[in-house]
Amino acid sequence: MKNLLELRDEIDVIDKQIVALYQQRMQIAAEVAEYKIETGKKVFDKDREMEKLATLSALGDSAFNRHGIRELFEQIMSISRKRQYQLMTEHGIYEKPDFEELDTLDYKNARIVFQGTEGAYTQLALKQYFGEDAGNSYHVETWRDAMEAIARGDADYAVLPIENSSAGIVSENYDLMVEYGHCIVGEQIIKIEHALLGVPGAKLSDITDVYSHPQALMQCARYLEGHREWEKHSLKNTAMAAQKVREDGMRHKAAIASRITAEIYGLDVLEEGIQDNKQNATRFIIVTGKHVFTRKANKISICFEGAHETGSLYHMLSHLIYNGINMDHIESRPLPERNWEYRFFVDFEGNLNDPAVQNALRGLSEETTRLQILGNYEA
């Protein structure tokens, strides 16, 4: 039996030969791209690829090798397509996504809408992002209202929570981003510290009813497990809960909201830091109606569908991986009116002007049934 070193030497010799052949192949692929550019042919010829894969994999001398050859050439052809997309981009053949590049975003005199009432976490995010003196902000009752305000042109920007570090995504806002097709231009992370608030003089033992937003109730699940007898009521946001407790003026009612809300509505803090995760934070997105980005934007959010076939999610992600793009996050959400089918949301690093990003987006848009760029913004 050969020893490990001898075997590895043999592998090294083979690998160098594979590298040489691979580079020859890529050279020819470039010539194919030129041909396709001149004749206006599409890069992705699925039938031809399927046929080639069948022919090559039939050369395998075992089931494992037949499978491996197929996988290997799926990848080689995929890299080859990416090279062709790249050459097309270099030739200026690229349908840029309909995004306008701006020098800076203009926040002066911007009308900003948020969901909730005075003191909502969203308002804290708004102030942190736009500055304390962000003039023209107003609030609406629901997230959909905020999206509508943008759609109708009543507001220039909306601030919406998109993800909490312990409760996970705010799925409704993912769905609304797809439905409205607005554009994310920024994000703001806010540390969440929930407190239990009661009317002045109320004691913990008085409490029988707790009011808050469903996400906030979830974020305090362990604390609330210790008070099972309390009835939980869902309101549109945490600040509204504080407002309601104040207005109702009953000692048995408490709100789960921020400390700041206690000051605004004149409530007592009965307990502090009651969220499960002491590092709890929420990420908010800043949304506008126009598709714009700036040169400084370094994060892209996209949504795609069409990953129903085996492994096709995997192949979709390959467009990011092969272009050397860092993927931050992936989420799936059910497709409306279709059971057990999903759309995927991916956040990754980059700018719409980067060639690597353009190649990845071109590949994704040619190989998914639907690709939506949700925004390119500063993270």
Add this chain to the structure above:
Amino acid sequence: MKNLLELRDEIDVIDKQIVALYQQRMQIAAEVAEYKIETGKKVFDKDREMEKLATLSALGDSAFNRHGIRELFEQIMSISRKRQYQLMTEHGIYEKPDFEELDTLDYKNARIVFQGTEGAYTQLALKQYFGEDAGNSYHVETWRDAMEAIARGDADYAVLPIENSSAGIVSENYDLMVEYGHCIVGEQIIKIEHALLGVPGAKLSDITDVYSHPQALMQCARYLEGHREWEKHSLKNTAMAAQKVREDGMRHKAAIASRITAEIYGLDVLEEGIQDNKQNATRFIIVTGKHVFTRKANKISICFEGAHETGSLYHMLSHLIYNGINMDHIESRPLPERNWEYRFFVDFEGNLNDPAVQNALRGLSEETTRLQILGNYEA
């Protein structure tokens, strides 16, 4: 310029050479595996692979090719490892996951726990799965209680909702599966038809307060948008909501729950089919305390962590793809106490006895920081 056919002929010649080299390489990989099996060495030698990737990619004559060569050999080495895992499995060197194979699951005299009260959707799922005369079922207040009942041995099986076709996953139950480490032994899909229920004689115009489970409220979001003036209250489940409306006996209170609940609690159906998605369905899981599966089991649910590096989620999924395994679904959930890091839940087709599954799981467990098999059951 050469025409497309000539170029393709050249590619075909190159591809055949690559196939031949690839098969030689796999042959040597098999010898390496034998060596490793005899000497008890680990298959995955990350340092050696990193070094090889650096050497090979340096042979590239352009940035694109250097990147492509790296990707190509990451895949070849990954397939090679999979071949080695396969050979080790053939040699019986395989730490089987601690799952016991049973001929059938014994549901006779089983004590079954569900969350909620009489008439909850979960109870419908329970009856459909275990049969109408499933004797020993009882209910508890929270999902955690149901998990606890299994942990303490008070119940043999628990029934829990895991995903709704329009609202998405029941994230709390994903988290509880990880926390408790119980085993999924079955699933049951139930069509969800929500109705608005009031006390006998109540009219739609009387309603000011609606009681239901937060997921049910979400599932009726569009309907509730039309009745913004109603106050929404979250309860532990839909049947409890019906029970509360009945007990309170007030004409202005309504519950969102199933039609069946109306019969159980003697309520009137004010409106039917009020969920957004007319095809709305919920998937429930059947959970037990022992790690068991049967030969007929054809779906596997796993959870893994350790996909923090660039593209590592992608590489994790490759273990399924390269073993020819169909992936049904992927979800991510935040890791507790760590912000913006995630664990992934994947459902795929197969049985723990399948060599392909064993190879995939071996690869995943060697290359993730944590792999948990949540269950292998009939879909």
